[in-house]
Amino acid sequence: MRILIRQHKQAWASLKKKPGFVLTVLMTMGITLGALLCAITLNYLLLVEPLPYPDQDRLFVAEHGVTGAKKETKGLAFTYPGLVHLYKSKAAFEQAAIMSYGEDVIVSHNSQPLVNTAYITPELHQILASPLALGRMFEASEAMDTHNPVAMLSYNTWQQEFNGNVDILEQKINIRGVSYRIVGVLAEHFIEPELEEIGRETQVWLPFDFNSAGEGQRQSFGNISGNLKFIGLLNKEVSQSQAVQLLTPLVNDRWQEGVAEISFFKGWSIDMRVRPVKEVMLGQSESIAIMLLAGVVGLVLIACANISNLFMARTAEKQRQMAIQAAIGATKKHLFKAMLAETSILMFMSIILALVIAKSGFYIMQQYLGAVLPRVNELSLNPITFGCAVLVTVVFALFFAKLSTRMINYRALNTTLQSSGKGSGLQVSKKTRQVLIASQVALATVLVFANFSLLKDAVKTINAPLGFTTTNISTLRLNFSSTDSPSQEESIPIMAGIMEKLEALPQVESLSQSGSPLDGFYLRALTNVANNERYTPFLKGADQRYFNMIEQPLLQGDNFTRVDRQDGNNVMIVNQAFAKQLKADGDVLGLQLSMGGPDPHKIIGIVKDIAIPGETAIEDDGSAEYTGVPRAYVASRLGAQTFMLKLKSGQSVSREQLGKLLAEVDSRYAVFSFNSADDILTQRLFSEITTAVTTAVLAGLVFLLAGIGLYGILSYGTQLRRFELGARMAIGATKQHLVTMIINDNAKSVLVGFIGSVVLFALAYIGLSEYIQPFLTWQVLPMIVATLILITLVTLFACYWPLRKYINKPAIFSLRGSD
C-alpha cells in the first residue's frame, strides 16, 4: 500500500513537470469521455430503463387505425365517439383512461397565460400512481359525465404562475367560461408520459367532460382528432395481439354503424393498434440515440488514438530514465506499475472532468433537446453512469500503461545508457505510426461523412423555399371566455370592430382575417362531383387579402372577394398539386367539389404550391413527398377569429396591448396566442436546427481531434527524421523536395485510412442497414468528395506544419540535433 502511494506520488511529480501533456490528455479524454457517458446514459434510459410507473410493462396505448378502401392507412387517430365507446366497453384493459390534449388561456389569471391542458378521466393518475405535492388527484366523483369542475396543476405551473402559493388549493381558475376548483398539485418529480408530442408538458389537468370538442364532433364518427388518447393497464391474461383481436371488431362494428350513412367512407374500416407506452414515447428517438452513441464512440476512438500516440512519444522520451531504473534492478513489472500509476492518475482526473461534462450535457439536453428526445428530464448521473465511468477509467488506464510499456525493449535498455548517439534507442515504430495515421483517417472520414450527410439533410430542410413569405407577419388567435361560442351573426360585428381597431394600430401595415399557412391547415375529405372520386387535401380558410399578404402567387382564375365571404359563396381555390391530382392537365377551374354538404364548392382559382417544413402529404401508397402537398382554400367567414398581422418593419405589438384592444371591443375576448410566423417556423424546424447544430459541432470536434491527432503523429515522425532531413538538405534537397517526400511517405497510410473507412461503412451498413439505407443515394457522392478533400487538407496541413521548422531554417539546425 505504501509503495502504491509512493508510486502515485512519484508519478504525480513527474506529470507536474509536463503540464502541456497532462492538459492535452485531460481535455481530450475528459471531453470525449464526458460525451460518451452522456450518450451511454441516454441510451440506457431510452432503450433499457423501465418507465417510472407501476406495472409499466402492462401499460399500453390503444389507437384507431383508420384504413382506406385499398387497405392503406389513412391515419392513426380516434373519432370522439369511437374513443368514448372503447372507454365505456372496458374490454381487454384492467383499468383505462382517456384524455384529450388542448391549449387554453387561464382568463382569470392576471397575465392570461396560454397553458397546455389535458382533459382526463380520473383513472389516468391512478394508473401512473402520480406523486402529489399538494391535495389530491381526480376521484370517481369527477369521472366521465359528472361535469364536476375541478383542476390539478403541474408543479411548474404552481410555482411559476401561482408563485408556489401554499393556499392554492380551493382557489379557482377560469378557462373558457368554466370556473375550476384546484384540488391538487403534482409533485416536482412527477414524470408525464409524452404521448402526443415529445417535450410537451401538461400544465393544467381538467376532467374529460370539459374538453374543447364541440357538440358536433362529440357525435361524429367521420371526424378524427389527433389529440384524443387512450391509455390503460392491459389485463394480466391478455397479450398485446389478443387485445388487438378483441378490440378491433368491437370498435370497427360501432364505427361502421356510425358512418353507414356517409358514402365517403365506403370500404373503409378501423383496426385497432395496441402499443406499449414505452414504444409510443420512444418513437423515432431510438435511432437518434443510437447514432449519437455511435458518433461519440467514434470520437472516443479518435481521442484514444491521439492519446496513445502521446503516451508512446512520452515513453520514447523517458527511455533514459527508465534505463537507469532498469540498471538499478527494476523489472518490467516495476516499469509497468510506474506507468500505470501515471495513467491511472490521468484517467482519474479525466473521468472527474468527464462526469462534470456529462452532468452539463444532461442539462443542455434537457434545455435544448427536450422537444426532440423523450424522457430527457429523467437524465441524471445514475449508477449506470458511474459504473461506466469506473470501467472506462480502469480499461483506459490499463490500456495506455500496457501500450507504453509494450514498446520498451527491456534488453536494449542498458545499451541506451551507453550510447547517447543520435537516432538510437527507443522509438515509436514506423508501422505503429502508420497504423495510427490510417485509423485516425478512417475514423475521421466515417464520422465527418456521417455528420455531413445529416447536416446536409437538415440544412436542406431548413433552407427549403417555402413559397411564401413570413417576414413581419404574426398570427393572432382569439380566446372566447365562455363555453358556448357566439354565433356567426353575433360575432361578425364584433370581429369587424376588432379589425377596425387592429388596422388603426400605427404598427400594422396590413391585416388578413385568416390563420397562418404554418398552422392553419387540416385534412379534409372532398369528393369530385363529376366522377365521385375522393380526395383528402389539406384545407384552410382564407380571406381576400391572404394570398397577397404572404406573397403566394395566384396562377389562374380569381381570388376570393369580400362578397364571396359575405354571401357565404361556395368557392374554392386549389394549389397546383391538388389541381394535378384532380385532373392530369391541371385545368380545374369550374370543377365542383363536395364537402359532404348539399352545395358543392366551385374552383375559381389556382395558386402556386407552398412547402411547409415537417408536413407531409399522406399518399395512398404511404409514401410522403416533401413538396406537392395538395391543398385547398375556402373563403373564410366574416366571423372568423384568427388574424394575420403584417407589421411595419422594425415595429412590434405586445400580447398585453392586443389584450387591452380586444377588451375594449368586447370584454369576453382575450388573446389566445400571438406568434410571429418566423417563431412558428423556427419551432417547426426545431429538430432540423438541432440536428444541424449537433452535427456541425460533432464534425468540428472530429476535425479538431483528428487534426490534433494527425499533427501529433506526423510531428513525432518528422522529429524522428530530422537528421535524415538535414542530410538531404546538405546534399541539395529544396523545401519542395522535402515537403513532397513527407507527403508521399504518408500518402499510403492516408490511403489505407480511406480504404478502412469504406470497410467501416460496409460493416456499419451490415449492422445498421435500417438506419443507414435512407441516406444511401447518389446524392452522397459530393459529400464523399467533400469529406475526402477536407480530410486530405487536414493531413496535408499536419504534414507541412511540423516540417516547417526544419525546412525554413539552415540545414545545420536539423543536422545538429539539439534545439
Place this chain on the structure above:
Amino acid sequence: MTTPIIKVQQLGKVFSTNDMLTHALQGIELEIQQGEYISISGPSGCGKSTLLSIMGLLDFPTTGKLFFEGKDISQLSMEQTAAIRNKKIGFIFQQFNLIDELSIYDNIALPLRYAKQPTSDKKIKEKVDYCLDVVGMLSKAGRRPTQLSGGQQQCIAIARALVAEPSILLVDEPTGNLDSKNSDQIMATLEALNNQGTTLCVVTHDIRYAEMAKRKVYLLDGRILGQTRFDHQSMY
C-alpha cells in the same frame, strides 16, 4: 589569379543560448582556390565545424561575407543555396549521415535526383557506378547502410559527395568514428581525389592527417591563429 571557389571576409558567427552569447567565429579571412587541399585544425570547440558548415552553406554567418565562386551568398534565396549545395559542394560528415531507408545505390544517386536538370536513369547508373568504383564499393550497391561497417559507410558518403562532380569537397572529421586502419584508407582515398584535381577542405584534429594537406589553417577560440602555405605558387 582565378576567382577563388570560396572567399571568406571578416566572417563572424555568434550563437545565443539562454542569454549567453558564444562567439564561435570572429574575423575569419580565408580563400580556397581551385585544386587546393586545405586542412583546418584546432582544439575541440574552436569553431572548425561551424566554419565548415558556413562554407558549405548549411549555416549563415552572423557578420562578414562569404563568396562562393564570386557570388555573394547573402544575396541568394534558400532555393538557390540548395542548388549550390547540390551541384557545387560535396559534404562528408563524421556521422556519415547516410539515409537508412535507401539502398547504397539510391543514397549515392540522391544528389542527382535533387538536381534541377534531370539526369537520365542510364546516366545516373553510369555516374553512381563510377563513384562506387572510385571508393571500391561496387559490390555493395544493393545493400543498406546499416549492413555496412563504419569505414565502408564513410566510403559511401564519399561516393555520394563525388557523384554530382562538385567544385569542392568539405569534409568534417571523416575519421572520427573509425579505427586507424580504416582512417588511413579514407585519407588515402581523399588524397588521391585531390591529386586528380578535386578541391578538398578537411577538418580534423588528428595532426597526422592535418599534415597531409598542402595548406594548413589553425583555429583557436574562433580565430585563425596561423596558416602555412606549401608550394602555393607551384599550383599555378
